[in-house]
Amino acid sequence: DTNDYGIARHPAWSPDDQQIAFWASFDVIGRTGFARLDSEYQLVFLNPDDMSYTIKLRNFYHLDQLYWSPDGAWLAFTGNYGFSYSDSSELWLYSPGRDELISIGTGIFWSLAWSPDGDQLAALRCKDVLCEQGQEVILFDLVDVMLQDK
Numbered sequence: 001d002t003n004d005y006g007i008a009r010h011p012a013w014s015p016d017d018q019q020i021a022f023w024a025s026f027d028v029i030g031r032t033g034f035a036r037l038d039s040e041y042q043l044v045f046l047n048p049d050d051m052s053y054t055i056k057l058r059n060f061y062h063l064d065q066l067y068w069s070p071d072g073a074w075l076a077f078t079g080n081y082g083f084s085y086s087d088s089s090e091l092w093l094y095s096p097g098r099d100e101l102i103s104i105g106t107g108i109f110w111s112l113a114w115s116p117d118g119d120q121l122a123a124l125r126c127k128d129v130l131c132e133q134g135q136e137v138i139l140f141d142l143v144d145v146m147l148q149d150k
Contacts, residue, residue, distance in 0.1 A: 005029065007039070012066040012075070020046045021075055021096075023063050024055075041079075045096060056096065062089060064109070069118040073097060074142075076121055078109045087129050093121075093145065104145050105138065119143065 006026040013020055027039040043057035043066075063079035075096065078089045081103075091105040091112075108126035115122070121140045127133040 007036075008044075009041070010063065010065045010077075012068055015068055015070060015072040018047070019096075020048055021066050021068070022046065023060070023066070043075075043094065056099065057094065057101065064089075065112070067112045067114060067121075069114050069121075069142075070116060071118050073118070076112050076114070078112070091123060091140075093142075102145065104140055107138075109138075110135070 006024055007028050009023045009025075011020050011022040022044055023041040024044045025039040025041045027041075028036045031039070038061070040058070041060045041063055042055045043060070044053050044055050046053045059082050061080045061083065064077055067076040068074070069076070073095055075094045076092065077094070078091050080089050081092075088107050089109065090103045091107070091109050093102045093104055094100070104121075105123070105125075108129065108131065110124040110126070113122045114120070119142050121142065123138045123140070124135045125138050126135050
């Protein structure tokens, strides 16, 4: 429905309970039907004590859940940056403390999960666009990711 409000999606409490990260789109205001699907989202951090917020990332589309690393240093998510449609998306890591964004993979990812120590990220990736050929488990070692990004 058309409304005067944006959309907020996928809230995630930080492990230290100091902030809530979520995706917000103000681009949807005044749009109806399928036009709302192709909207830009921003990553927002909300302080639950005083309800103040900060927008950190912009220009993302077709996003999935936010997954905090156990130590709160990283957020993992999938989505498209800078364009609205693609048969696949990128897997991203974002460090709020360092304001650092890293793309670590491309594909159709589902169900991200951090290891208990936060050193690895597991993801399910479809082997084809419709997942007809099944899925595979992909493991990303955070140390290797940081070395490749340098």
